[in-house]
Amino acid sequence: MSDWSRAASALPAEDRAAEELTAPLETITGNRGLEIEEKLIFEQGSLGRSGVDLVEPPAFEARLGGLERQQAIGLPGLSEPQVVRHFTRLSQKNYAIDSGLYPLGSCTMKHNPRLNEKLARLPGFADIHPLQPVSTVPGAFALIDTLAHWLKTLTGMPAIALSPGAGAHGELCGIMSIRAALEARGERRSRVLVPESAHGTNPATAAACGYTVDPVPGNPQGRVDVRALKAKLDTDVAALMLTNPNTCGLFENEILEIADALRAVGAFFYCDGANFNAIVGRVRPADLGIDCMHLNLHKTFSTPHGGGGPGSGPVALSAGLAPHAPLPWLVHGADRLELIEHREGKAQQAVGRLKGFHGQMGMFVRALAYMMSHGADGLRQVAEDAVLNANYLRVRLESDLSPAFPGHCMHEVLFDDRFLKETGITTLDFAKALIDEGYHPMTMYFPLVVHGALLIEPTETESKASLDYFAGTLKALAAKARRGDTAHFHAAPRWTPRRRLDETAAARQPCLRWDPAAVDRRVEE
């Protein structure tokens, strides 16, 4: 049987009939031009085939202690052309910054320069082992030290902990350092204040470190309610975790007052630096009274998101927290950089290790290449253009969508769903219709403090023409919604490899791996 007839006959007759009515495009194969249906590797491979040619090992006597694997693993065998085609086809089912504007608020989806990829792959970085004698890796230490210098200069902070693997890991590092500093002065505090608009990682981190999370309400202007915050402050508060600019895309204009109030009760000021892109080169967090801030190298400093990682989450620390930075430390010695891997000497009070080895070196190379490319002048321009682009979208859209808060925004602009009121169309429907127009949706339903949130972050790497086209699309969609074309929105998306997926079913009966038995059962039915 040929592939296409097998594909067609795999569908039960009634499904085929239903599909003729609803599917946006009917083809014999299920393929749609450039977009090809692709089975799992487990459904394509066969035993005995391999895409890697390896020499036959010489005859030798195994020393596995009788623990040789007895059972087959069940991995499919594919040739190199099959593998290359498989993953190429999969890639074509993804949206990416390389293919278009990716306005995910709070995620900073900016262009990922390819120079950075090239440099991270130099054998002098990619092919060095973390446990080589330190005398054989002076260039690696020089790179880490240079990166640290740039990040310290940009934040105004005296120390930087580089080992955290991502932003949330950086938060953990920061809150652990804060707890260590409190314990060093003989204090045990029990609460961490977290604004209601915070990223979910903030309360999760505070709770993981043994703190009770105490939510802080916002004010009508989309900032922290400073009076409510002050009412919660006492000597039982370990820290405030504040995102600035906040997740509403607004600068916390009373931040110095907040910092003073925290200092007055001996609490620490943690800043979630997810939105550092808005202020890099224009504002140093140290000048805002911040004690501790994580930076997402995969946001502000352009290391690729890679479909969900790897990230890197260095943490800038004040002088008071620096002695508690996690291991390992890289410090300036008499004539060279010294690596401290144990709690000894200067590092006596260090929080222990948070991760294996020395941190995300591959990301360090990329981030440094990014910063050196921009320079002090270019980084400041990054913040300015990011803020300019977001505000330009704000004014282009304010009469068609409903801005959540009045006035200028920083690098991202927040709308609520009032503009969809009584249309029968939700934020989700609106976003799915945007997919059909060729855009990745904005961040939806976050932050939680506004109803049906749509958070748009264009970043500085979009041109004015790109923003105009995007704004035009959103305006036209909003008009379509106002006209009552609800069916269009409810049916969206139509032009994607898959249409809306049943997430409830996925969670109710989880199928988390390919299972030949399950496939057999389906065929029998």
Add this chain to the structure above:
Amino acid sequence: MRYLPLTDLDRGEMLTAIGVDSIDALFADVPPAARLDGLVDLPRAMGELEVERAISHMASRNVAAGSVPFFIGGGAYRHHIPAAVDHLIQRGEFLTSYTPYQPELAQGTLQYLFEFQTQVALLTGMQVANASLYDGATACAEAVMMANRLTRRRKAVLSGGLHPHYREVCETYARFVGFELDALDPAPGPAEDLNELVGRDVSCVVVQNPGFFGEIRDYSDLARNCHDAGALLVVVVTEILSLGAIVSPGEMGADIVAAEGQSLGNALNFGGPHLGLFASRDKFVRQMPGRLVGQTVDVDGRRGWVLTLSTREQHIRREKATSNICTNSGLCALAFTIHLALLGETGLTRLARLNHAAAVALAERLERIQDVRLLNAAFFNEFALRLPGPAAAVVDALAEKGTLAGIPASRFYPDQPELADVLVVAATEMVTTEDIDRLERELREALA
């Protein structure tokens, strides 16, 4: 600036559209005392050529593993990565996409993660695997915390064969998250008796196989003893390739597997990014940390994939989440998936055999050297030697000659003089017979 599309003309037009005179007006909410008027004290912008020159210079000062005879493992292994792997992961649709929260636009990422989860489950012999964590060490700490939640106990026993960094990460989490550890001393050589320690207050026992000193052991009895005491067995694997040759943790009765997946598809990268693997039993899935991809159908009844069971995760559950983890190691997982797809069952098992053959050949040569003693009864591609003197000095002497001979145990355990003479040596398929000849010769010279 080559990455910034706006021209000054654009900027002017946009400011006019916004209704402000200058960009400064958009930063008006910044308190005046905190505004930087000028540039920070850092170099100005550079062209691609200049950046490449500066950073390449730093790279050139390091001794790349591929340029010398190289025998270092210890949780990061140098293997050959087929050219197709790096080519495919650099496709922009993979490299520059976000976490697949919008499944209609991310079926590519979701499908490969589903394939990845399946591969990890098969390799480890477990029922279910997540979409990756940061690295093996953090996966290990997450495994202990998951066992604590499942058993409602708060004390974990750590084998002395656990990688010291994994142990240290567990210690950090234990201190701040609030649980107890009973960590055994590092133990090259004879087996520890862990059974004695599995009390009714123990949530899990954590063992590593092959152990940090390379020893392979059967933990089936320990698994039974753990289960009898209501505890879980966590098996750590830092060399995932070993599972192409030896009995899997699942077959031994492991409840949770925390592993490092760098060996497949991923370069050494000076220790990061690497790839945390995490697998367990179906019945524990709702206590697992990290993202999970699940199969479902779309409105047309066509098979597709979504992120699922996210009610465990921080963006939904906030302070009640199973873990605070958000970003994982997506692209490293893709490299792993592609490499393993290329290898297939026959390729993987042959690669594992090649590694074991190289290590056996090396061990046979080195244990012949006078006063050098092999400490392992069984091993995969790494083993421990006791030298007649401090291993660190030997490693430094050989590094001077251009051979990276292994890891002196003292680097991890500076306060344990009984380990000062222990050297941990690895041999993968990358090691040639000339490399082995040279290590043997230089080791003899250094010890003479």
